Amino acid sequence: MVITGYRKLSTQFRWQRAIGDANGSIADAVTEIPIVILQTDDGLEGIGIGSHADLDRLFPAIEGEDPRGVSALFDRMLAQVFKSGHAGATYGGIGALDAALWDLKAKAAGEPLWRLLGGRDRFVPGYASGLDIALDDEQLYACYASFAERGYVAGKLKGGRDLEADLRRLGIVADALSGGSRRPGLMIDANESWQLKQAVRHVSALEQHYDLLWVEEPLRRWDADGHARLSAAVRAAVATGENLTGIDQFRPFFAAGAPDIVQAGAVWGVTHLHRLALAADLHDRPISIVGHNANPAVAHVAAAIPNHLTTEVQALHTAAGIEVDQEFADGGIVLGDQPGNGISVDETLIISDGGGGWADPAGPHRRPERAGLRLLLDGAER
Structure with missing residues (x-):
């Protein structure tokens, strides 16, 4: 069996709510889901979800190869873009092809x-994540109550702009999740919107009222020393790493003794998560997956590594034309028995007729010019 070609598809994920974070939000959000299908000479196809970035440059590294040598093929893709580097969007293309290779192997x-x-x-522990900064209080409660109905007892709030709002909204999340636990687990995600001392002050104030499991992405993604200093200043664990593209980018973090919880973006693929988990385990750190819905294949890795903590679940449904052999139940993800990564595509049901997306100028993937430099009082810049 050898790889002979690939094709690209896109469909839409309708969030059925507004989504966003400290950097911006999208109302009634609809985002694109890129799909990659690897073809082989014996007719078997592998499906990867994640990114279409740089596929034309990456594919020659695996064309004509046996997909069962997936770990070596991952390294071949890294070598293919050696001069320009694999960081950033290119790593997303590697992740999608990697997920499709593992699908073929299985x-x-x-x-x-x-x-x-x-x-x-087959059970993977998870937590609820509403991407919720644009939801009003009633919508916030309803969002997390829907997760509670599936047994989820921990939730992550998007915040960091308004202390009083974060205090109130953490209480709402706790109330919505309280059916399954007397003390639901609470996290807050600032999405790189603070400087170090802003983070210390904000988290310390929250901790006067709530015992936070972790604070996520409090500082810029490359600030290894700052994350270590913040961890020493607050009770909550400090979690980061979802936007680091490559195991090599974690080296300064481990050297600095950070983070407390190592995070891996689901979109970076199966091999990335597997290798990062082992590197984190060497440093006695747990690992958590961010954005399971962006690449459900990575949940399979969580079931097989020694230090998986919990996985972020952002929605309880799938995109148009995509079926995933997984169930959201008992506060986590229950993996099925379908051979491969359990993802199937019905191309007749795919919706690709446009709509809003992450690139929306008001959305969370565009960093505000004054992020990290704003003097915020009462939730407004002064």
Whole structure:
């Protein structure tokens, strides 16, 4: 079996709510879901979800190769873009192709990916994440109550702009999740919007009222020393790493003793998560997956690594034309027995007729000019 080609598809994910963070938001959000399908000479196809970035440059590294050598093929893709580097969007293309390669390997073996990777238990612990900064209080409660109905007892609030609002909204999230726990787990995600001392002051004030499990992306993604200093100044664990593209980018963090919780973006693929988990385990750090819905294949890795903590679940449905052999239940993700990564595509149901997306100028993927430099009082810049 060798790889002969690939094709690209896109569909839409309708969030059925506004989504956003400290950097911006999208009303009634609809975002694109890029799909990559790898083709082989024996007709078997592998499906990857994540990114279409740089596929034309990356594909020659795996064309004509046996997809079962997936770990070596991951390194070949890194070598293919050696001069320009694999950081940034290119790593997303690697991640999508990597997910499709692992799908092929598991399908060829006739096993679900979690079993092929050595997993014993099909259950993956998770937490609720509403991407919720644009929701009003009533909508916020309803969002997390829907997760609570599936057994979720921990939730992550998007915040960082208004202390009083964060205090109130953390209480709402706790109330919505309280059906399954007397003390629901609470996290707050500032999406790189603070400087170090802003983070210390804000988190310290929150901790007078709530015992936070972690504070996420409090500082710029490359500030290893700052994350370590923040961890020493607050009770909550400090979590970051979802936007670091490559295991190499974690080296200064581990050297600085940061972060407390290592995070891996789901969109970066199966091999990235697997290798990062082992590197984190060497430093006695747990690992958490960010954005499971962006690439459900990575949940299979969580079942097979020694230090998985919990996975972010942002929605309880899938995009048009995509079926995933997983169930959201009991406060986590229950993996199925379908060979491969459990993702199937019905191309007749795919919706690709435009709509809003992450690139919206008012959305969360555009950093405000004054982010990290704003003097915020009562939630407004002064």
